[in-house]
Amino acid sequence: MPTVKNWQLGRNMDYPYDARYPSRQFAFVFNINRCIACQSCTMACKSTWTFSKGQEHMWWANVETKPYGGYPQWWDAKILAKLEEANPDGQVWGGKPADGRFGPYGTFEGQTIFEAAQRTLTSDSARVLGYLPTDEEWNSPNIYEDNPVGKRGVRNKLDETGEQLPVHNTWFFYLARICNHCSYPACLAACPRKAIYKRPEDGIVLLDQAECRGYRKCVEACPYKKSMYRGNTRTSEKCIACYPRVEGTDPETGGEPMETRCMAACIGQIRMQGLVQVAEDGSWAEDRYHPLYFLVHVAKVALPLYPQFGTQPNGYYIPPRWVPRAYLRQMFGPGVDRAIENYASPSRELLAVLQLFRRSNRIIYKYEIQEGPKIYEGSLHGRKVELYNDTVIAFGKTGREIFRTTIEEPIHVRSNAHANSI
Amino acid sequence: MPYDDPEPEDPQELVGVELPGDEAVTREMAAAFADEFAQLGFTRAQILALYREAEYSGAHQAWRLLGEDEVARIVDESVGVWGRFTCIVTDSPDRDGEPEPLRFIRRRS
């Protein structure tokens, strides 16, 4: 099996194909601290791409309540358990975090889904360790939260007297997910018909409906369970990264690349999506003033989701700062402590870049900061904070300005009805 | 929602897991929500209303555990910093007439 470089794992790994990298890569950062589970992203995708017959169970974009929720149910617990079974007590990180862009979280010493497959699976066609979720597991996009329930054991009937919302007696958070348009896609690796391909211009992973024969190898292989089977067409389908928008062919922006539907719809303003430059070895090329590059490689606040699976996912998350670290380390790797520290005590530049989230639907390629005066210094929840009135300017693909943000002290305008009252 | 009761014999069935968590976690969760909403431009009253709202379950759980007074103190601290300022977004002039995404205060340049 060929060997490829995985910068998130800080080492080489086995992958069924030779490495091929796009010039730019579709990537995104979600700030989980902000997500309110309004599901606007979920519905934006549903109403655009998966509203047809046979797609009822499909949620290319979903938001699940962690730690107990999952779509399909227990997807992450199940694949983690399979990896643990294949490599008992060996799924650990070691080494030191590198200063550069290769191995910033140390080295993963365990086995990826590709490596574990070589050990545990026998059939030649089985290139990736995975499993096929049952129909029932796909039924509950966010179990115990958004699923109207009936009495236990009674199918297809809602409770007639109404139900109470569940009360959570512990911490939890909302994990918003879409396909990660992985650099080493497991779906692509597993497909015997080579119906799945990664586009050279933007790294978007697409599934060719004309080539697919519905073997569901991709559904079985994708560790994030973001490839889904459609019964009435007997083919599989997955998130297409809203490619017409990313290409700039949507008339709204007159040719400029635009963020996807699920990004643009985000009420909590937690999402930013862009196209990052890729270096020859598949890591991110230095692009110091690209907002995603800054969040992932400079501020190091955004981390890949389950990097240990080995697909080098391109979705990054600012971890929720209140959640116990052991849980977060399993989910986002050993970079968690530094990410939370940097997010809880944000640098001047980080505060500025966070102002870029959801101010425009156009894809930001570069930002610039014009420094302004210090306007506040004090403490917040025991940590020091300093605020500056910096102007942050966002530029689009053509290098033209999209927008700029500044900070002002609020001005209160007295309403007309009380204009003269003192 | 699964229609059947969990099968304890099924090794893949998550029947129960122990989760670490204590008052410090709850307090941090409450502080995180207060900070984020204050940064989004919400007022003290609006943020406190969220904590009282059972449907906003994370914040509400923190409110039930910590009590109104403690949550109000946390919110005051956040609003005391982030509530001082408003973020102003100015679109570049060539974007005239384009539909706008979510916004705070927006101005044409």
Ligand code: SF4
């Ligand atoms: S998340 Fe899954 S479906 Fe998406 S590219 Fe990666 S392996 Fe393929």
Ligand code: SF4
């Ligand atoms: S990027 Fe587009 S297709 Fe993919 S989940 Fe988001 S809205 Fe759906």
Ligand code: SF4
């Ligand atoms: S729209 Fe944004 S805030 Fe709402 S659930 Fe989706 S990611 Fe979370």
